[in-house]
Amino acid sequence: MRTERVSGNGQADRHEPRVVVGAAIIAGGRVLACARAAPPEVAGRWEFPGGKVEPGESETAALVRECAEELAVRVEIGDRVGRDVRMAHGRSVLKVYAARLLHDDQPTALEHSALRWLSAAELDTVDWLPADAPIVAALRPLLAPR
């Protein structure tokens, strides 16, 4: 996706949207949901662990880094889940990938206020960030029924 913006000198600049990646970590038919601790506007809303892809970094590398920073776990990144979700009027785009834990690592909430493992039946029991709605819908069939 490309957005075009006219800068102060009247010339058109092209801006690629900032890519935010999220990891749908699946284990035992459940997915890990994380409650944001900050900023205040979104604190308490639920998301997939992840964050902004740094310049020159691959999406997979960003996910591995973010999962280590936020949860102290090592992960293997799998297939995309759902579609690109445009955020912030096209200034950023959310891309979620399935992931699995490596080496029996267990997530610790280093940056989130809470973690929950959700089955398909429990997906709607948390207040997801709005952009995550289409991802959660696409995720449902990937989780084994209870």
Ligand SMILES: Nc1nc2c([nH]c(=O)n2[C@H]2C[C@H](O)[C@@H](COP(=O)(O)OP(=O)(O)OP(=O)(O)O)O2)c(=O)[nH]1
């Ligand atoms: N990680 C993540 N971010 C999401 C999800 N859904 C959603 O709308 N977002 C938004 C929230 C934030 O505005 C943005 C991610 O920014 P972030 O602050 O987590 O990124 P970051 O870890 O790289 O942190 P920083 O550079 O701001 O310090 O994307 C999601 O499922 N996972």
